[in-house]
Amino acid sequence: MTTGRITRIAGPVVVAEGLGAAGLYDVVEVGEAKLAGEIIRMDGRGATIQVYEEDTGMRPGEPVVSLGKPLSVSLGPGLLGTIYDGIQRPLSQLKAATGAFLEPGVKGESLDRSRKWAFEPAMRPGEDFGPGSLIGRARETQLVEHRVLVPPNAKPGKARRVAPAGEYDLRDTILESESGAAFGLSHDWPVRVPRPSRRRLPPTEPLVTGLRVVDMLFPISKGGCAAVPGGFGTGKTMTQHAIAKWCDADIIVYVGCGERGNEMTDVLTEFPKLVDPRTGRSIMERTILIANTSNMPVAAREVSIYTGITLAEYYRDMGYGVAVMADSTSRWAEALRELSGRLEEMPAEEGFPAYLPTRLAEFYERGGRVETMGETVGSVSIIGAVSPPGGDFSEPVTQHTKRFIRCFWALDRDLANARHYPAISWIDSYSEYAEEVAEWWDKVDPEWRSLRGRALELLKREQRLEQIVRLIGPDALPDEQRLVLMTAEIVKSGFLQQSSFDEVDKYCAPRKQVLLLRSILEFHRRAEAAIKAGAPLPKISALPVRERLSRMKSEVPNEAEHEMRAIEDQIAGAFDELDRQYRKEEAR
Amino acid sequence: MRGLEHRGLASADGPIVIARRSETAGYGEIVAVYGGDGRRRVGRVVDSSEDAVAIQLFDSSAGLSVDDSRVEYLGKALELRVGPDILGRVFDGLGRPTDGYPEPISSEMRDVNGMPINPAARVYPRDFIQTGVSAIDGMNTLIRGQKLPIFSGNGLPHNRLAAQIVRQARILPRGQAGEADESFAIVFAGMGIKYDVARFFIDSFERSGVLARVVMFLSLADSPSIERLITPKAALTAAEYLAYERGMHVLVVMTDMTNYCEALREVSAARGEVPSRKGYPGYLYSDLASLYERAGKIEGSPGSITQIPILSMPNDDISHPIPDLTGYITEGQIVLDRELSQKGVYPPVAGLPSLSRLMKDGIGPGMTREDHKDLSSQLFAAYAKVKSVRNLSAIIGEEELSSLDKRYLRFGERFEAEFLTQGEFEDRGIGKTLDLGWRLLGLLPREELLRLPAALIEKYLPKEGG
């Protein structure tokens, strides 16, 4: 262990001399208080260290000890259901140690080393193994089976001894190789190094979120990356919470990066009570929380993103679909900016360091659907919130993020102000995954692709017409165009709008999504025909089925497919009747 | 070693002075700098190296010379003396009594910087505070433990509104919290405000008989601007003491946050830091968060801190970094609107950009009323429609509007005149506020009320002609 001494302290950045033998990115204990830190630069001035805890009171001359290893997380059973800070200290344990306030210098064990896990071996003595080979299984929660794998950086070998089925804790050896290497239920991994996989696979399966505007219009794939930019209060966090609650990922890693404490408490109190519609278990059993809120040290905020993505890759390697929510990547970028400023680096755009785009790219590159080292398929999807200053998307973080994601859910201030939630703009958003996931949807309903196309087309026409209306009023438009406006209203209120607080509508099953949209578009098709046949628009807008279409989302539960079918009959009935009337009038 | 003095400064330039090397300077520690005039100025170590120590003063540097100055290192962070008898007292921006009485009798000192609350130790705020103001209770509900700022502009009645909230705030169904409730306290932080404004609040507290439950920290416009950097910290330290150690429900009013941010910018510029937007430092967000996040409730204490920061938006621009970053941290915002105010609407709470994020968990059956959530959502939607109809009407003329649009216009007028508008001393119950909302929605055709479930419409919507 190399020991140096502090020569300068400027906020979260400390300079020390005498650490020449330590490595870049080594973890260090800073000062007499032994605060956690990381060496981020080595040069003529000595080692520059970012400190993950509040270092008020620290003095030049205090010692710095390098621990001789890079900043790492502990990976093993016990992660699920836990809330960590940015450097993987379990917050509940810290609470037990120092009470409601976080004191600098407190230590916590990331994983409970003495907790027993029921282990079932899958490997037999004599078997050859390599990185990613399955050693056995442990039940981590009722919902999730923990697959214990040979770490990705281990050398291949032959198993000499595999622990028999039984209860083990993290200190026990469960696999010994012929050459004497020993493996337990857990291992460490440096957070800044992506965990390897065999190869990337195309992201052809959608991550079904239960949000209609996402799944039907701007879908994200398992292994895809999406950005949710929006000004304050437009719904980034609510969107991420909704997806974390209801999406069909196996594991959720939720990173609260520089955001509100109460939002994490909200997750902590609400998730355990929520039951996953597919498995019937509490969704907390599949969730890991990383909370480095806005008032917690800024250097740990910078790391929290990497901590989160490393945990995600770990479960990906077991063959799971993992979804990472990062709220907000802008706060992470600002942490970079603040640290860069303290390092007196040359700023690029708006004070951000020139390496901002590289870091963003590296982060989003860790998402993807892969064939794992153990030859299963796993994925990491990343959904990153972006908080542009003034809600202006032309700022550097939004712009650079756009280069590395393929799905963009732009939140619109006007929609949010009108309490149209989710305020995802159908004009400014896009998804490049739509083509890739279309085949999957074909199995739900072969019409998915065409419904999607027609809905987008209708909304685009509405937008063009709205521009005219804004100049001359709606009365100048022919009925056929006013119908477009009317149907678009139904699409907005009955389909796109989806309140997270609506008991029925907070989650919409894929089947219901398709049926809803089909009914609305069928209404439109029939209405167009009726207008051609001479029916006046007010007759159509007075049809009771019109209001029904707007209310169906919250009145018809996900399972009640027959009720959804009934509405199609109701539409047909109403228009048949109208048609008869007008054919008669024509005949007269 | 402590209390040791060092003679001479390397430089004295505005709010940052550089002292020569001192073995003893800890990062963030408090120092006293004496000029040749013998006057004591408080400062803080912001950069400590083996060669030099940078000290940020919270006091004017006028009169400090390089040669005659002395620096005394106090070996601790800036602290506030706390005790039950801080209630009813007035302090300056650094926490020194200015009301002519001695320091509170107590040996309890608290670091004004506080410590971050462990998110796992927070208690999610859920208790509805009735303010008696329809625009707030009905549409942007305040919750105990929330941070809900007022975004205002010069000449708008933010002080009157804040005073009205303080006067009327109470928890239902338990009676008047403002009166004789032992667990209730108000902490007031005034930063760079005029004496008149401070006087207005003091009078208002006095008239409602709560002055003995108020702690004031005043750094008025004529105090050195950098003193303001400590004022909210001192105030929040007092609030934390009262809330978490004494179990009180503390309402903190901080005004004007814009002055605080400007002081921060001044110091940042003096330090030669790379500025972010409009010259404000890149860490403005984190700095503001270190204040606003001190609101809330924690496990193990019955108390709470509810914050109502007031800020004036430069040029009424909500995208200015100060309101913008505040909105990114707080749990909503009450935005005051100049146009409404000019129309004579009090309180001129802007219908659309105002928001309370904690409202969702504090309203509804058992808390306010079953129809509250859907009703407020419908009012927002209808008022948004009013805004777009008004825009259209400005172009094509009101006569050309459809009859539906005309009904929206009428709804909009009455919404502003009857729902938003109320007396400064009018205390409306939540039931009355909600009923008023329903009555106004009765102006619109039923098919327009798509945010309201049919059952609620049946139950609450006044029948035609009724």
Ligand SMILES: Nc1ncnc2c1ncn2[C@@H]1O[C@H](COP(=O)(O)OP(=O)(O)OP(=O)(O)O)[C@@H](O)[C@H]1O
């Ligand atoms: N899908 C939704 N359903 C219902 N309400 C919503 C929805 N999305 C947003 N809201 C409302 O908008 C408010 C703000 O949303 P949210 O907290 O997600 O904003 P944000 O974009 O994360 O803001 P910030 O950047 O300040 O964190 C919520 O408190 C809620 O009232």
Ligand SMILES: [Mg+2]
């Ligand atoms: Mg948010």
